[in-house]
Amino acid sequence: xxxxxxxxxxxxxxxxxxxxxxxxxxxxxxxxxxxxxxxxxxxxxxxxxxxxxxxxxxxxxxxxxxxxxxxxxxxxxxxxxxxxxxxxxxxxxxxxxxxxxxxxxxxxxxxxxxxxxxxxxxxxxxxxxxxxxxxxxxxxxxxxxxxxxxxxxxxxxxxxxxxxxxxxxxxxxxxxxxxxxxxxxxxxxxxxxxxxxxxxxxxxxxxxxxxxxxxxxxxxxxxxxxxxxxxxxxxxxxxxxxxxxxxxxxxxxxxxxxxxxxxxxxxxxxxxxxxxxxxxxxxxx
Amino acid sequence: xxxxxxxxxxxxxxxxxxxxxxxxxxxxxxxxxxxxxxxxxxxxxxxxxxxxxxxxxxxxxxxxxxxxxxxxxxxxxxxxxxxxxxxxxxxxxxxxxxxxxxxxxxxxxxxxxxxxxxxxxxxxxxxxxxxxxxxxxxxxxxxxxxxxxxxxxxxxxxxxxxxxxxxxxxxxxxxxxxxxxxxxxxxxxxxxxxxxxxxxxxxxxxxxxxxxxxxxxxxxxxxxxxxxxxxxxxxxxxxxxxxxxxxxxxxxxxxxxxxxxxxxxxxxxxxxxxxxxxxxxxxxxxxxxxxxxxxxxxxxxxxxxxxxxxxxxxxxx
Numbered sequence: 209x210x211x212x213x214x215x216x217x218x219x220x221x222x223x224x225x226x227x228x229x230x231x232x233x234x235x236x237x238x239x240x241x242x243x244x245x246x247x248x249x250x251x252x253x254x255x256x257x258x259x260x261x262x263x264x265x266x267x268x269x270x271x272x273x274x275x276x277x278x279x280x281x282x283x284x285x286x287x288x289x290x291x292x293x294x295x296x297x298x299x300x301x302x303x304x305x306x307x308x309x310x311x312x313x314x315x316x317x318x319x320x321x322x323x324x325x326x327x328x329x330x331x332x333x334x335x336x337x338x339x340x341x342x343x344x345x346x347x348x349x350x351x352x353x354x355x356x357x358x359x360x361x362x363x364x365x366x367x368x369x370x371x372x373x374x375x376x377x378x379x380x381x382x383x384x385x386x387x388x389x390x391x392x393x394x395x396x397x398x399x400x401x402x403x404x405x406x407x408x409x410x411x412x413x414x415x416x417x418x419x420x421x422x423x424x425x426x427x428x429x430x431x432x433x434x435x436x437x438x439x440x441x442x443x444x445x446x447x448x449x450x451x452x453x454x455x456x457x458x459x460x461x462x463x464x465x466x467x468x469x470x471x472x473x474x475x476x477x478x479x480x481x482x483x484x485x486x487x488x489x490x491x492x493x
Numbered sequence: 494x495x496x497x498x499x500x501x502x503x504x505x506x507x508x509x510x511x512x513x514x515x516x517x518x519x520x521x522x523x524x525x526x527x528x529x530x531x532x533x534x535x536x537x538x539x540x541x542x543x544x545x546x547x548x549x550x551x552x553x554x555x556x557x558x559x560x561x562x563x564x565x566x567x568x569x570x571x572x573x574x575x576x577x578x579x580x581x582x583x584x585x586x587x588x589x590x591x592x593x594x595x596x597x598x599x600x601x602x603x604x605x606x607x608x609x610x611x612x613x614x615x616x617x618x619x620x621x622x623x624x625x626x627x628x629x630x631x632x633x634x635x636x637x638x639x640x641x642x643x644x645x646x647x648x649x650x651x652x653x654x655x656x657x658x659x660x661x662x663x664x665x666x667x668x669x670x671x672x673x674x675x676x677x678x679x680x681x682x683x684x685x686x687x688x689x690x691x692x693x694x695x696x697x698x699x700x701x702x703x704x705x706x707x708x709x710x711x712x713x714x715x716x717x718x719x720x721x722x723x724x725x726x727x728x729x730x731x732x733x734x735x736x737x738x739x740x741x742x743x744x745x746x747x748x749x750x751x752x753x754x755x756x757x758x759x760x761x762x763x764x765x766x767x768x769x770x771x772x773x774x775x776x777x778x779x780x781x782x783x784x785x786x787x788x789x790x791x792x793x794x795x796x797x798x799x800x801x802x803x804x805x806x807x808x809x810x
Contacts, residue, residue: 318553386594389548390581390608390657400607404598 229484233477240471243289251283256438259283263457273459275445276452285463287440292471295352295435296421299359300414306360307367308410314368315375316398326372333365337420338427345433355434359424363417370413371406378405408486415479419472426468442468497664497697498524498547503559503569505539505546513556514769516542518721521795522803524665529691529698531708531729533744534718537765543718544669544701548580564664582612585658589670591650595642602638604657612661623660630693631656631686648679655686659694666690669701684711705748709733714801717741720765720776723795726803737804739783775807783808 243250253259258278266273272281314322332340344358378384384401428434429443437444442464449460505517516539524530534540546557549568561568563584568576588594595604605624606617625635631652642650651671658666668687672680688711691698700711708715708729715732717725717740725738736742746759763780766772778788787807796809
């Protein structure tokens with residue numbers, strides 16, 4: 209995947225405590241947030257109506273060209289930010305809200321409950337993500353909520369495993385026993401001692417997961433299991449555009465693809481920067 | 494002075510390989526108000542298990558039997574919720590390793606506020622005021638309330654832990670090897686501090702250690718533990734001047750002194766028995782240099798020698 213190569217290139221350039229990664233990632237995301245909020249003002253045309261000739265290459269009037277229906281690619285790409293971000297963030301948060309409490313509880317309590325839940329999560333985790341998402345999306349049908357739910361399902365085990373393992377190591381710390389010796393309740397220990405220790409890791413995974421979720425969403429839409437047309441969606445536009453690549457209409461594929469690469473890069477950089485900031489072990493390198 | 498804590502035939506066990514290992518196997522003793530009791534013994538003798546059983550901070554699956562009367566209530570029979578209210582409020586504990594006993598993501602003041610407000614209903618300002626007072630009393634400036642644990646040295650952290658343990662004026666303080674991981678000078682300072690807080694806060698202290706020098710300096714009474722049993726209880730001066738139990742004698746003989754007439758260091762051969770399968774007779778019998786026939790077959794009872802001296806040995810029948 210392109211973003212991974214770019215990603216490791218950036219890793220070589222950016223040293224120190226992730227400052228540069230945070231900066232560049234943050235700037236990229238800022239641009240996308242502007243697209244997200246001000247899409248109606250930035251996009252020059254209605255993204256779902258034919259506004260010019262079909263297959264027009266980039267011109268001053270249509271700066272990213274038009275597609276086979278004569279729709280403006282630039283407008284579609286800007287509006288596409290909304291779908292991509294909405295689905296990715298919603299799916300990631302949903303996964304976090306399910307995975308984190310389960311991981312906390314399972315790790316803290318231990319016992320049979322923990323063993324059964326770990327087994328279930330591991331089996332989900334070992335399943336190839338996109339294929340699982342396809343299966344669930346196919347079952348639920350297209351739509352923003354459904355696609356988010358199917359993407360969320362793949363990520364629940366990530367949170368569960370990370371949180372559970374951290375809880376397991378934190379709960380053996382002397383300071384947790386010391387807190388108990390001072391009369392702390394289970395609730396306080398879970399919230400103030402264990403959850404707080406897990407937060408930095410969760411932030412990093414959140415950011416990385418959003419990047420991954422955007423790719424998955426684009427993948428599902430590319431396969432026709434995502435958002436139903438004519439809603440502007442990068443993945444769908446990619447699959448629509450690739451049919452016309454042979455007639456040299458490169459812009460229909462290039463610009464949605466570029467957006468996907470850039471936004472994933474933004475979130476990856478942010479995640480990487482956060483990781484360098486919050487993980488003291490990485491600072492030693 | 495009244496009796497603050499009284500253990501009667503207290504047993505604490507862990508489940509190991511399907512059997513129960515009694516790490517503390519039937520101990521009885523009394524702790525009087527205002528005492529500093531030293532609990533000594535070698536590694537694995539059950540002294541730390543006994544220490545955490547005063548707060549019943551035992552790992553899941555462990556067993557506790559007998560009775561442990563604290564202030565008229567039997568700690569062995571209390572519910573988890575009732576115990577939680579006692580922990581930190583009436584009985585507090587400080588641990589061996591101050592480097593890891595504070596939460597790295599919480600400020601010092603949050604530790605205090607949390608502990609105080611768990612037990613008593615006061616405003617945050619009032620809690621902070623209480624914390625500042627007790628911190629100053631242990632020699633830490635109250636400005637440190639805003640610090641995180643990693644900004645403090647080991648000695649400072651142990652002072653903070655002591656302040657945290659004392660902030661609610663507990664009646665009993667359990668100190669489990671409070672100076673083991675500190676360097677010698679800081680050790681001395683912390684010991685001085687513990688001795689001084691006893692007066693300032695009127696707290697009774699149980700000091701768990703394997704360092705005879707520490708208890709000699711601090712404690713007024715000493716309990717010697719061996720293989721899950723208390724083998725001798727005596728006032729500190731008497732224990733050092735005329736030890737009764739052969740194990741106590743061996744322990745004292747293994748401590749280096751600066752006496753020029755006694756340059757030889759006596760070591761004790763062998764190792765403690767496997768507690769999963771304790772021997773039928775006296776547990777110290779295989780290593781004892783005064784062993785008799787009866788020691789092999791029957792475990793001795795505790796014998797009361799004088800008002801405050803007890804020994805568990807056939808020699809004093």
